[in-house]
Structures are given as C-alpha cells and as structure tokens.
Amino acid sequence: MTIRKYIALVRAGIMESLHFRLGTAVTLFANLIYLVLVYFLWKAVYASSGTDVVNGMTFTDTMIYLILATALFNFLEMFVVWDMSRSIQSGAIILDLLKPMKYRSYTFWKYSGSHVSQFILAFVPTFIVVMIVTKGAIPIGLNLVKFMVSVVLAQIVNFGIEMLVATLCLYTESTWGINIVKETIVLVLSGASIPLAFFPESIRNIISWMPFRAIYDIPLQVLLNKGGSDTLAGLAKLWGMQLGWCVILTVAGVIFWKISVRKITVNGG
Amino acid sequence: MAQEAIVMENLCKDFKVLNRREGLKGSIQDLFSRDYKTVSAVKDVSVTINKGEIVGYLGPNGAGKSTTIKMMTGVLEPTSGKILVNGLVPYKDRTRNCENIGVVFGQRSQLWWALPLVESFKLLRDLYMVPQKEYDEMIELYRSLVDIEPILHKTVRQMSLGQRTLSDILAAFLHNPGIVFLDEPTIGLDVSMKSKIRDLILGLNKEKNTTVILTTHDMGDVDALCKRIVIIDKGSKIYDNDIEHLKTYFGSYRTLRVRLDNNDTWEETLIDEKTTDVMTVITEYQKSHKVKDIQLQEISTEEVIKKLYEGGSV
Numbered sequence: 312m313t314i315r316k317y318i319a320l321v322r323a324g325i326m327e328s329l330h331f332r333l334g335t336a337v338t339l340f341a342n343l344i345y346l347v348l349v350y351f352l353w354k355a356v357y358a359s360s361g362t363d364v365v366n367g368m369t370f371t372d373t374m375i376y377l378i379l380a381t382a383l384f385n386f387l388e389m390f391v392v393w394d395m396s397r398s399i400q401s402g403a404i405i406l407d408l409l410k411p412m413k414y415r416s417y418t419f420w421k422y423s424g425s426h427v428s429q430f431i432l433a434f435v436p437t438f439i440v441v442m443i444v445t446k447g448a449i450p451i452g453l454n455l456v457k458f459m460v461s462v463v464l465a466q467i468v469n470f471g472i473e474m475l476v477a478t479l480c481l482y483t484e485s486t487w488g489i490n491i492v493k494e495t496i497v498l499v500l501s502g503a504s505i506p507l508a509f510f511p512e513s514i515r516n517i518i519s520w521m522p523f524r525a526i527y528d529i530p531l532q533v534l535l536n537k538g539g540s541d542t543l544a545g546l547a548k549l550w551g552m553q554l555g556w557c558v559i560l561t562v563a564g565v566i567f568w569k570i571s572v573r574k575i576t577v578n579g580g
Numbered sequence: 581m582a583q584e585a586i587v588m589e590n591l592c593k594d595f596k597v598l599n600r601r602e603g604l605k606g607s608i609q610d611l612f613s614r615d616y617k618t619v620s621a622v623k624d625v626s627v628t629i630n631k632g633e634i635v636g637y638l639g640p641n642g643a644g645k646s647t648t649i650k651m652m653t654g655v656l657e658p659t660s661g662k663i664l665v666n667g668l669v670p671y672k673d674r675t676r677n678c679e680n681i682g683v684v685f686g687q688r689s690q691l692w693w694a695l696p697l698v699e700s701f702k703l704l705r706d707l708y709m710v711p712q713k714e715y716d717e718m719i720e721l722y723r724s725l726v727d728i729e730p731i732l733h734k735t736v737r738q739m740s741l742g743q744r745t746l747s748d749i750l751a752a753f754l755h756n757p758g759i760v761f762l763d764e765p766t767i768g769l770d771v772s773m774k775s776k777i778r779d780l781i782l783g784l785n786k787e788k789n790t791t792v793i794l795t796t797h798d799m800g801d802v803d804a805l806c807k808r809i810v811i812i813d814k815g816s817k818i819y820d821n822d823i824e825h826l827k828t829y830f831g832s833y834r835t836l837r838v839r840l841d842n843n844d845t846w847e848e849t850l851i852d853e854k855t856t857d858v859m860t861v862i863t864e865y866q867k868s869h870k871v872k873d874i875q876l877q878e879i880s881t882e883e884v885i886k887k888l889y890e891g892g893s894v
Contacts, residue, residue: 316707327695330694
C-alpha cells in the first residue's frame with residue numbers, strides 16, 4: 312500500500328516542524344505586529360469613508376476576514392520554490408530524485424506534515440481567539456467541516472502554483488525575483504491582503520476566474536458562511552472551482568515537470 | 581535473474597555548454613548567445629559488473645565518475661550507448677530503479693536533519709515498503725556489525741561527521757538494495773572511523789551479497805575493499821581489472837633499499853623484475869660493500885594510480 316509512504320512522510324514532517332517550536336512562537340508574534348498594522352490601516356479606511364459598511368463589509372467583517380486570512384497564510388505558506396532552487400544549486404536535489412517515489416508526490420507529502428502541525432499550532436489558536444473576541448460573529452456548525460474540505464483543496468491549488476513556479480526556476484537559475492512576483496500576485500489576488508470585495512467589479516470578475524482565489528478567498532467564504540456557500544448550489548460552485556483548478560494545475564505541473572526534468576537529466580543538475 | 585548487476589555498453593554523455601565571454605560586455609552578449617560547445621564527459625565506456633562485486637570506480641577530479649554514477653542511478657540520460665541496472669533502463673524507470681539501489685554521497689546526507697536516526701530509518705522503511713520483519717533483521721545485523729546504540733536516538737544534526745557517514749551508509753543498505761553506490765564515503769574521516777566504515781561495508785557486502793560501486797580518492801579504501809577497479813580519465817576508461825594486476829601495470833616494479841657499511845643512509849634502486857632479477861642487484865652491491873640491511877618494497881597502489889592519472893600510458 313502506497314499510503315504507508317504518505318503517512319510516513321506526513322509523520323516525519325510533523326515531527327520535524329515540532330522540532331522548531333520556537334519558530335512557531337515567532338510566527339505568532341510577527342502576526343500580532345502585522346495585525347495591529349492591519350487594524351489601524353482599515354480603521355483609517357473606514358473612518359475616511361464616512362459609512363459603516365464599505366463594499367458590503369463592516370469593519371468587523373473585514374478584520375475577521377483578514378485575521379483569518381493571515382492565520383491561513385501561516386500554514387498554507389510553502390517554500391517549495393526556495394527549497395528546490397537551493398537544492399538544485401547545491402546538487403542535493405539528487406537525493407530527492409533518488410527516492411522511490413515520484414518527485415512531485417514526494418515533495419507534496421513531505422510538506423504536508425508541517426501543514427498539519429502549523430494548522431494546529433497557528434490557525435486553530437488564532438481562530439479560537441477571533442471566535443471569542445467577536446462573540447459569535449463566526450458561525451459554528453457544518454461550515455467548519457466544509458471549511459476543512461476547502462482548505463485541503465486550497466492546499467493542493469497552492470502546491471500546484473508553487474510547483475509550476477519552482478519548475479520555471481529550473482530554466483532561469485535565479486529564483487528571488489520570480490518568487491517575489493509570485494508571492495505578491497498570490498497575496499493580492501487571492502484575498503489574503505485585501506478582501507476581494509474591495510476590488511472594482513470588472514477586476515473582481517477577472518480575479519474570480521483565477522486560481523488564486525481558490526487558496527484564501529474560497530475557504531474563508533466557506534468558513535464564514537458567505538459567498539453563497541450556505542446553499543448547496545453555491546457550495547458546489549465554490550468547490551467545483553477549487554477542484555477544477557486542482558486538476559488543471561496538477562496536470563499542467565506534471566507535464567511541465569516531465570519536460571523540464573529532462574532538461575536536468577539531459578544537461579546535468 | 582541474470583548474473584550482471586550493471587551493464588554499460590559504449591556509454592557516452594555529452595553536455596552542451598554555453599561559451600561564456602569575458603567582461604561585462606561579454607556577459608551581456610551571453611544573454612543572447614546561442615554559441616554552445618559540446619563537452620564529452622563520458623566517452624564510449626563499457627563495463628559489466630556482476631552481483632556481489634565491490635568495484636572501485638576511480639579517476640582524477642573531473643574525469644566523469646559522477647556523471648557515470650548519475651547515469652547508473654537514472655538521474656542523467658546518456659547521449660548514446662546502452663545501460664542496464666538490475667535489468668532496468670535507469671533513466672526510463674527511475675522510480676523503480678531507485679527501489680533497488682542505495683546511494684551515499686559522502687558530502688551530503690539523505691537523513692532527516694532534525695530527527696533522531698531511528699526516525700529516519702523508520703521513514704525509509706516505509707518509503708521503501710520494507711516489511712517489519714526484514715527491517716528488524718537488518719537492524720539486528722547492524723547491531724552485530726557496529727555499535728549503533730549510541731547513535732540510534734541521537735538527532736542527525738548533533739552527530740559527528742563520522743557518525744553521520746556511518747548512519748548514511750546504514751540508511752543506504754536498509755532496504756537491502758541490489759546495488760549500493762558509495763561516492764567518497766570516507767571523505768574527511770579520521771583513521772579509526774575510516775577503518776570502521778570499511779569493515780562495515782565489507783560486512784554488509786558479505787552478508788547481503790550487495791554489489792558495491794565505490795568512488796574514492798583514498799587508496800586505503802581501495803586496498804581494503806576492492807578486488808576489482810575501473811579507472812576512467814577524461815571520460816574514457818583506461819583500466820578495468822584486478823587490483824593485483826594494477827601493480828604490475830607499468831611493469832613489475834619493486835624498490836630495493838639497501839644500507840651499506842660505508843654509510844648510514846638507504847640506497848634505493850627501482851627494479852623491473854621482468855628485466856632484472858633482485859638477487860643480481862644485491863650481488864652487485866655485495867661485490868663492493870658489505871650489506872648491513874635490506875628492504876624490498878612493493879610499489880603502492882597509490883603510486884600506480886598517481887602515475888596513471890598523470891597521463892603515463894603504457
């Protein structure tokens with residue numbers, strides 16, 4: 312059973328990320344600073360707008376959305392691009408290529424462990440704090456289960472984008488610039504830094520057909536019972552979109568990797 | 581199953597390298613350059629290695645050793661020629677080929693840095709789908725060969741280089757692969773650790789009949805482990821035979837050292853036993869002086885290899 316391989320990798324990933332427990336504490340602290348910044352920024356935005364509701368969202372709505380987006384970012388954030396380019400430059404990638412698994416699935420499961428532990432260590436505490444502070448602004452019920460499904464799909468989409476960019480870096484031999492571009496695009500267009508409701512409608516229409524939304528916006532909508540996720544048809548649409556991008560990005564990534572890995576195998580790593 | 585673990589026939593590997601120009605202007609021109617040159621890293625190498633052999637794969641830096649190893653592991657695709665590892669074409673069937681090989685690169689580790697060694701072992705056990713019973717037997721075998729208790733529960737990052745290398749070798753053998761590639765396993769190790777590692781490799785080879793391909797620059801490794809050696813230089817195979825045979829490669833040289841009664845220093849004579857008899861030389865000495873002391877030295881593997889690398893062809 313190949314599932315044994317996956318479980319083993321997830322297990323090792325959890326253990327390894329727990330080993331760096333101080334890192335988690337630092338992340339939580341950095342979040343705090345970031346969120347204070349976000350708080351005052353949006354407070355100013357709402358104060359200058361003169362109304363309580365901007366683009367259909369109250370100040371509390373916006374804050375809940377952004378805090379949860381940050382918490383989500385902490386555990387969805389991946390370093391595939393960095394790690395891969397570093398291991399290509401040092402030649403260490405050969406050890407991963409020599410594992411008895413496809414490189415893609417090896418990488419995916421290797422990172423999954425740290426996602427699990429980050430979810431428990433970073434997301435769950437933040438979620439509980441937000442829940443207590445906002446006193447019931449977050450619905451508790453079936454939406455939590457739906458959210459979990461959405462998060463798993465979001466992670467697959469995120470991994471798909473990461474792997475495409477990482478593969479691209481095989482050609483450029485320089486990673487920094489491309490990675491920054493990728494991170495900025497993802498953070499802006501996914502709803503992680505600005506709720507998508509704040510974009511002008513024409514741009515929002517375009518963004519809603521892009522894969523980035525599937526990483527942060529859709530799981531958050533599902534969690535907050537918004538965006539039509541409370542109806543079966545609406546939920547099916549959101550999940551369908553995530554699933555669609557999972558398939559597209561995975562297929563594209565596998566093909567692109569197959570072509571590119573030939574480049575390494577033909578011309579040396 | 582066939583008797584051969586590895587078959588390479590007329591194996592070649594060319595790399596395309598961009599011709600880089602000098603200076604800033606040149607670097608900018610290089611951005612648009614299509615001016616490639618072809619470098620042959622491996623030229624027409626044919627080697628067959630049987631199961632259970634320990635083969636020393638030697639050559640000076642940049643000779644093409646790593647390129648060949650990468651082709652055998654399936655990471656590189658040969659430009660031309662035939663290659664079979666355990667009956668598989670490695671670059672076409674990389675994942676399956678990987679199930680039956682083990683690799684140690686002396687300068688990097690495949691172990692999980694932050695985890696105790698035993699956790700890396702368990703992970704590898706699951707990755708390679710080793711049944712628990714075989715895993716337990718392997719650990720038992722390890723126990724009988726080396727003292728693994730002190731390192732088993734230590735995290736890899738806390739290990740000394742020697743302990744880490746030892747662990748990496750154990751990890752490479754864990755799934756009982758048909759072939760293990762050891763790329764400079766004793767690099768940077770002290771004398772006692774080197775000999776421990778050599779004993780371990782010999783022991784595992786004997787117990788499991790594992791084929792071992794060893795690249796090294798340490799002739800001590802070669803003398804201790806390999807019966808057969810293959811030497812390549814500038815991409816071409818220049819030697820493939822027994823290690824005993826190597827010593828007579830440049831003729832049956834021996835060094836005769838004598839100390840005569842008229843002074844205290846040793847006098848050295850290099851004798852080619854094919855043309856001259858050692859006894860005649862000694863008799864020659866005895867005609868003029870009284871011989872106080874005699875030593876007869878074999879030419880060392882190191883000296884032969886050095887001569888070979890420096891381009892001394894036969």
